[in-house]
Structures are given as C-alpha cells and as structure tokens.
Amino acid sequence: MILLCAALLALAVLVWPSRRLRGPAAEDLLRSSGPRLRLGRGPGSGAGPTVPEVARAVHLLALSVRSGTGLTEAIDAVAAETGGAVGRQLTTVTAALRWGVDEQTAWQGVPAVWQPAARALQLAAAAGVPPAELLLEAADDLLRRERQRLDVSAARLGVRIVLPLGLAFLPAFVLTTVVPVVLALAQEVLGRP
Template sequence: MSESTVLDAAAAIDLVAIALGGDLPLADALGAVAQVSRDRIEHDLRLVEAALRWGVEPSVAWREAGEVWAAVGVAFALAGDLGLPPRGLLHDAAESIRLNEAARSEAAVGRLSVLLVLPLGLLFLPAFALLAVVPVVISLARSTLDGIG
C-alpha cells in the first residue's frame, strides 16, 4: 500500500473507534466509515463488514482484509480476550500504524540519501577539478614557464 493509503487506513481505524464509542454495532460502524472512505480503504472495510455480517470473528475478518489491518485484528482479539471495549485499542492500533509508516518513510529517506551520494560525487568532483584545480595548475605552469623563459 502507498503511504497515503496506509495513513488513510489509520484515519479510518480512528473513525471506526469513534463510531463504536457512539454505540454503533461494529458492522454498522464499518459501513458508515466505508461510505466516507476511498478506493482500497472502502473495499477493505466493506470486505470486513460483509464478513462480520456473515458471523466471522472480528479478529479473523480483519486478518483477511490485508496486512495494514493486522493491528486492528490484534486489537479486537485483545479486546475479546480481556473483555475490554475495543475503542482505546483501536486508537492505539491506528497510532501504531502511523508510527510504523513514519519509520518506514525515514528509512526510505536514509536509503535515498546514501544512493544520491555516489552520483553527486561523480558529477561534482570532475566539475570541481575542471573549474578550480585546472585553472590554478595552468596559472602556475604559465608563471613557471614565464620565469624560465
């Protein structure tokens, strides 16, 4: 998934948590959030909504939706095991997704900076030599030859 899609997924998870806080059933909350979502996010939410309406456990339904939703499946599994409302765990899952995406982006920027050093070095070193070193050497050679002759 692209960065914007992953961040949209995190926002959708927050919206689902808010809808659950309003005492909507999970399937209805997913339907409401899917209505205001786009493309891949809407598709995934509709998939989970349909699975829930067919009686699939929430943790299993989220696992089938894709890798980005894995934290949501874990949140529902924990909520079910501990008897907690999933709202807080969903907000934590959304924040975890955002942090993971930020770390992935930082790592990509780090790799890019390393990859850019070689081409820049190959271009700037000859340019520096031609514009700074060669004129100095020519000037020194001229003054030396003028002093000899």
C-alpha cells in the same frame, strides 16, 4: 584528460540510484515518489489505500464503537463514510462477519495494513474490554510507523545522492578550476629561465 572525464561520468552513471535497485528500501523509495504513498493491492480492492486513510478509518471506527454502536454496524458505517478502497475493504470484513466467519479470518481478507486494527479488536475481545482505546492506539501506531518509514527512506535517499554528486561535481570542479590554475602556474614557473 577527456578520458578521465568520460571515465568519471561513466562511473557516476553506474552508481546513480535507479529503478534497478531491488528490495524493500528501493520499493519504498519508488512508491513514495508520487504525491500519495500507495500500499499493495488487496483481494478485489483495486489500488490499496494510503496509511493515513486507513488510520483515519480506524479512528472513525474507534469513535463509532465508543458511541455504543455494535462492531459490525460500526465497520459498516465507517465503510459507507469513507468509500473508495477503504470502504470496499471494510465492506469485505463486514460481509464476512455477517456470514458467520470468525473475526480473525474476516480481517485476513484485507491487506496487511489493517492488521493493527484486527489485533486491537482481537485483544479487546480476549480481554473483555471496550475496543475503542485499543483502536485509537492502533491508528496512532500506524501513523507513527509510517512517519518512521518515510524518515528512513528520506535518509537513505540522501545517502544515495551524495556519492553520484561527489563523483560528478568534484571532478568537474577540479577540471574547471584547479587544473587551469595549476597549468598556468606551471607554465609561468617552467617558462621562465
């Protein structure tokens, strides 16, 4: 009986989700354990911005461009307004644009979370349309994909928790309630001639 409990406990410990997990799903779970979801580090930016911070900056950029401000000035104004990692990364883009670097290369100097905004600006330039609406759609798309990613991570976590809980609590329930009842019934049945 004790060996069975020890074996079940060891099995539960072995299958319990831990930091030994590898791959994108495990990294998502580990990153989302804090109060704010952090992205990877950009070049020279320190800690990366959160997806909501980037979406907010893209919204501000769309509003600034919609008001008639030039693209470089709008990015510079949003960088000054937001500050932090977002501001540093946008300042990198404006510096590159001011040095004459093409727009696509300028956006490659920041983390991949900015790519929806870069694609929106490139599409607007190629089509010859104002970029504000495309930037707003890019920000909404960023938030939508982040919500979906968090939903998938939460669903995976729920699935990973079920097996260890079942392996730990079901044997404990059987050993503390079912086995004593069966033993008491067997003693009564076998004890009486």
